Amino acid sequence: MAGVYIYSDRMDLAAELVGFVKENQNSAQVLCFTQAEADQLTSIGADKVCYLQGDSPLVENYGQAIAEYLKQANAELFVVGATARGRDLAARVAGYLDCAMVSDASSLSLESGKLRAERMMYGGAVVQSEEITGLCVVTVAAGKYQPVTGSASVETVQVTADNRVKLLETAPIVKEGVDLRQACNVVCVGLGLEKEEDLKIARDLAAAIDAELGCTRGVAEERHWLPVEQYIGISGAIIKPQLYISMGVSGQVQHVFGVRDAKVIVAIDSNEKAPIFRSADFGIVGDMYEIVPLLTQAIKG
Amino acid sequence: MSKIIACYKWVADEADIKINPDLTVDLKKAKGKISDYDRNAIEAAVQAAGSLGGKAVSLTFGNASAKQSLKDALSRGPEEGYWINAEEAATADGSITAKALAAAINKIGDYSLIICAEGASDTYARQTAPRIGAALNLPVITSVVQMTFNGNSLTAVRKLEDSTETVQTELPAVVAILPEANEPTIPGLKAVMAAGKKPVTEYTAADLGIDFTPKNQVTAVKGYVMNRKNIIFNEGSTADQVKALAAALRKECVL
Ligand SMILES: Cc1cc2nc3c(=O)[nH]c(=O)nc-3n(C[C@H](O)[C@H](O)[C@H](O)COP(=O)(O)OP(=O)(O)OC[C@H]3O[C@@H](n4cnc5c(N)ncnc54)[C@H](O)[C@@H]3O)c2cc1C
Numbered sequence: 001m002a003g004v005y006i007y008s009d010r011m012d013l014a015a016e017l018v019g020f021v022k023e024n025q026n027s028a029q030v031l032c033f034t035q036a037e038a039d040q041l042t043s044i045g046a047d048k049v050c051y052l053q054g055d056s057p058l059v060e061n062y063g064q065a066i067a068e069y070l071k072q073a074n075a076e077l078f079v080v081g082a083t084a085r086g087r088d089l090a091a092r093v094a095g096y097l098d099c100a101m102v103s104d105a106s107s108l109s110l111e112s113g114k115l116r117a118e119r120m121m122y123g124g125a126v127v128q129s130e131e132i133t134g135l136c137v138v139t140v141a142a143g144k145y146q147p148v149t150g151s152a153s154v155e156t157v158q159v160t161a162d163n164r165v166k167l168l169e170t171a172p173i174v175k176e177g178v179d180l181r182q183a184c185n186v187v188c189v190g191l192g193l194e195k196e197e198d199l200k201i202a203r204d205l206a207a208a209i210d211a212e213l214g215c216t217r218g219v220a221e222e223r224h225w226l227p228v229e230q231y232i233g234i235s236g237a238i239i240k241p242q243l244y245i246s247m248g249v250s251g252q253v254q255h256v257f258g259v260r261d262a263k264v265i266v267a268i269d270s271n272e273k274a275p276i277f278r279s280a281d282f283g284i285v286g287d288m289y290e291i292v293p294l295l296t297q298a299i300k301g
Numbered sequence: 302m303s304k305i306i307a308c309y310k311w312v313a314d315e316a317d318i319k320i321n322p323d324l325t326v327d328l329k330k331a332k333g334k335i336s337d338y339d340r341n342a343i344e345a346a347v348q349a350a351g352s353l354g355g356k357a358v359s360l361t362f363g364n365a366s367a368k369q370s371l372k373d374a375l376s377r378g379p380e381e382g383y384w385i386n387a388e389e390a391a392t393a394d395g396s397i398t399a400k401a402l403a404a405a406i407n408k409i410g411d412y413s414l415i416i417c418a419e420g421a422s423d424t425y426a427r428q429t430a431p432r433i434g435a436a437l438n439l440p441v442i443t444s445v446v447q448m449t450f451n452g453n454s455l456t457a458v459r460k461l462e463d464s465t466e467t468v469q470t471e472l473p474a475v476v477a478i479l480p481e482a483n484e485p486t487i488p489g490l491k492a493v494m495a496a497g498k499k500p501v502t503e504y505t506a507a508d509l510g511i512d513f514t515p516k517n518q519v520t521a522v523k524g525y526v527m528n529r530k531n532i533i534f535n536e537g538s539t540a541d542q543v544k545a546l547a548a549a550l551r552k553e554c555v556l
């Protein structure tokens with residue numbers, strides 16, 4: 001069946017993607033790899049749920065199988081949820097089909113066989129518009145489209161996995177962090193912080209303004225001072241607080257991408273040339289170790 | 302000796318991009334750099350060559366401006382450089398990039414591992430490694446933070462959003478590594494001097510025998526600007542500045 005095919009390893013994201021396809025009145029076929037997923041996906045408004053049954057616990061191993069399935073089905077578009085697994089699978093499918101792919105599209109429209117998409121380049125500094133004719137693979141992040149409801153039947157298809165990569169072990173990452181996307185205020189620390197103990201000055205300020213603590217990628221991924229869910233930016237959390245206060249954050253575009261929708265941005269950094277000041281409403285140039293405790297005091301009154 | 306190929310891209314530094322008032326994008330003053338995370342890919346190749354055995358080499362697909370990258374890349378440890386010198390790189394999409402790299406990898410021959418970074422700092426498409434895997438029909442492992450080798454077998458730890466996975470495959474394979482996988486060494490003077498003497502092989506577009514017509518047609522490129530107040534409090538003592546900031550935040554009703 002022609003039309004749009006959808007996959008996400010996150011069921012809520014798969015539902016949003018069906019919402020996108022339905023917005024455009026296209027037929028939506030959603031793919032999945034387990035019976036449990038198939039059961040969940042029957043109520044999200046797709047026209048059909050395609051349960052691809054094979055013997056691999058890694059969905060990435062179905063790249064070639066999906067490519068063949070889409071070709072046979074005469075698919076117009078394959079929309080995949082932009083998660084780590086989703087991006088990998090999507091690119092393999094695009095590779096085996098040797099077709100176009102738009103990674104992390106920020107906007108999308110499909111009209112008479114032509115796909116128009118926009119995506120960020122250079123960490124968010126540039127928006128690129130693209131046009132694609134013919135079969136295309138697109139990845140889309142969560143939070144862009146509204147899910148719909150409606151029931152669909154399940155069609156089971158046998159597929160062959162490429163089992164050259166074997167799963168030996170899997171361990172859940174225990175989420176210790178908070179959901180910054182819901183936070184009203186965020187205090188953000190960058191690599192300007194010298195020692196882990198110094199997080200205290202940020203925590204004190206956060207407590208005074210009832211804020212959650214965020215950070216830049218390096219603070220979480222390299223120094224492991226805060227949980228990874230707490231880093232902000234193009235590869236981390238995209239947040240929209242009322243107030244965002246950064247300290248020791250240089251404000252490179254990849255980080256600032258994550259705070260664009262903040263109502264008020266405040267920067268504290270010792271380098272007056274730091275790009276963060278160009279992205280801020282208010283700033284103080286100076287040593288955060290001096291300024292931040294003073295600010296906490298001033299706010300407590 | 303079997304090769305471990307690090308793929309890196311020579312990109313414009315996003316920090317130097319100028320956005321004109323009409324939102325056109327000016328890249329003229331932007332300096333080139335090895336894409337940030339590709340330094341981790343090069344480091345991973347050098348480390349893998351140490352534990353797996355074999356020879357780390359670097360590979361880039363870029364136009365004439367990428368010539369500057371060769372010494373830089375080689376100063377980071379690879380023993381040989383490969384450069385697909387093609388103007389077509391400037392308009393290449395994900396499909397062409399992967400096919401060009403795959404064609405060059407076939408020419409290089411005798412490889413055990415191909416290493417890409419998570420994503421390039423210009424595109425951040427995160428599609429090249431899986432696409433190279435498809436083009437060469439090799440096993441692929443993405444989001445890798447750790448690799449260990451046992452004979453011809455690679456065990457990798459992957460970090461996904463809510464789980465870590467340990468997976469295993471037989472070489473040759475393609476991996477995409479996360480920047481957390483290692484800390485790239487900053488080349489010293491000796492390494493920089495030695496880099497100039499390392500062999501570089503150049504391929505042209507015609508050598509690769511692929512079609513360079515992009516499938517993604519770029520129709521517009523526009524700068525993104527955020528309009529903010531940009532007020533710096535710099536009058537008086539630090540305490541005065543802090544007071545002024547607190548007052549401004551109260552006025553904005555965000556305190
Ligand atoms: C493809 C790609 C994706 C990326 N994704 C993300 C992302 O999602 N999120 C992210 O955060 N980054 C991301 N990055 C990294 C990003 O480019 C920057 O490298 C990173 O954000 C810098 O972190 P930082 O500001 O903490 O550190 P630095 O750039 O090192 O800045 C530290 C700042 O602290 C200041 N400082 C030092 N001491 C003091 C003091 N005592 N008082 C006050 N200020 C002080 C310095 O002046 C400096 O401005 C990405 C990069 C790439 C290439």
Ligand SMILES: Nc1ncnc2c1ncn2[C@@H]1O[C@H](COP(=O)(O)O)[C@@H](O)[C@H]1O
Nearest residue numbers: 308309362417418420421426427428429
């Ligand atoms: N033109 C290129 N030359 C060499 N390697 C590249 C090129 N483009 C992408 N890569 C590799 O593929 C990775 C992912 O790129 P991308 O899929 O564009 O985000 C990069 O980090 C590089 O390791």
